[in-house]
Amino acid sequence: MLLKAFFGLACAAILLFAGCSRPVEPSPTIAIEHEVSPEPPRVGPATVTLRLAGAAAKPIIAARITVEADMSHAGMSPVFAEMKETEPGRYQAHLEFPMAGDWVILLHVALPDGRKLERQFDVRGVRPN
């Protein structure tokens, strides 16, 4: 009886996680180029620059972008920053890497037409001062 209950629970949980997660939204044709300075990155202040372009390489203006920097290890404080548009399609944020190691930058993008995008890229080997 207990055995059946256990396997039933396990199967239900697998179906739940595998079947009920949100479907992946089709990715719109948005090109995102990123740059992190200083290069190589070091502990301390850093600048993240993005270029957003849509169809026919047309710059996307007035997007709202939040940058989230996470370490590759769980439990470390993430760093957040709002990006500012410095010129059409070019966005910039200043953030601070508090620790050396591998970081992952998550971009939460809200496009002017209301669509939302999530992108991530790695900043590997942030060096100690």
Place this chain on the structure above:
Amino acid sequence: MLGQLFRWRYARPLLQAPLLVVSILMILHGLFGPTLAPKNLATTLSWLHFRGVLVLVLLCAGNFFCLACPFMLVRQLARRVFKPRFTWPRALRNKWPSVVLFVLILFTYELFDLWSSPWWTAWLIVAYFLSVLVVDGFFKHASFCKFVCPIGQFNFVASTLSPFEVKIREQDVCTRCHTKDCIRGRREPVSDLVTIRGCELALFQPSKVGNMDCTFCLDCVHACPHDNIGILSRMPASELMTDPIRSGIGYFSRRKDVAALVIVFTFGALLNAFGMVSPVYAVESWLGRILHVNHEAPVLGLIFTCFLIVEPVVLLGLAAWVTRKWITRAMPGSKRGLLPLAVRYTYGLVPLGFGMWLAHYGFHFLTGLYTVIPVTQSALANLGWPLLGQPRWTLTGLPRNIVQVIEIGFLVLGFAGSLAVTYSLAEDDSPDRPLRTFLPWATVCLILWVASMWLMFQPMEMRATFMSG
């Protein structure tokens, strides 16, 4: 109230069931959830909360993780279907297999950066469940716990410092007892069938000493017809200060395998912490350059060899050599081998090693204490059930400056514990001049403690790209 709960026959499954559910959720989230470690329950719970709670419970109470072990619940359920037929091979009835597995886990943790991969973490948990089912599916008793499980061995060694122990209340009651149900199991009078299991780890309560090899499974508590066994308080580390014959173990001083386990436990604690500070990358790059290798495995293998073989052999060998010289000078007739001396005093390093594990795991746990909240919020939100609201990623944990003080406290406590244990052993060996016998081992403790303190003050650097620069 707790006593009543533990006396209840189903106390163990009651504690195991929630952990089993959590384990299943961790596996599923690890396999199907976010790939970023800080966003996933598998990595957050495994490498922050489980390890942190484990060492703190071991310090403050006892081996309660083995009591609530979810792997054993699955084994129990599987054994209703598959009855094991074999006994564990005689040649492997020691700690050598688990020492090798312990090292292998530490090695794969660094090589594959398990802490940064929810997917690998999930598979590690799955592999653990499968190993339990295979080993205990073929072999009788608690073969997996006693001879294989690396987490269990960690708990056994660390719980020698715990303030609680499963032990008898009154020796007289055991002397008068003829049925020995605590080891044989309680049986039906006519059929002789076991109705309540006795100790599966071959620990006979009246001659059991300390927590080594005890999983707190409570089988003996339930089997004893006289209610003479319980979870009772004792002085932490007291079992390391003496060397009596121990049921199911023998003499500590004659168990080279257990001493090897203690070495991996102690020096592995430093090694594990060394893998997370900046100097390790400089050392790796330097070794990679002089060896002309680009792959991490051989370089890591060399570092492991230095930490787990060369360093212990040199430090313990030198201390044993000096001790032997002084003992021989004081008692010209006595002959003490180097290896038996080294084995005997190795147990004195347990508090230092545990202090380091506490400092390291405690740091991650306390600085990331609340991170489980946004990760759970996010997991539920991704399933379309934002029951706990939107994830608050800014929730992390205690400030680092406070945690650092706690870390130093653990290291000082470990150092003091090691000094106390080694002095007690030295008193036993040289009642007239214990200080002289104690001095070489105190020096070893001091060296390891200074190394631990140095490690704690190094800048942390967590990379999944060891050799890339």
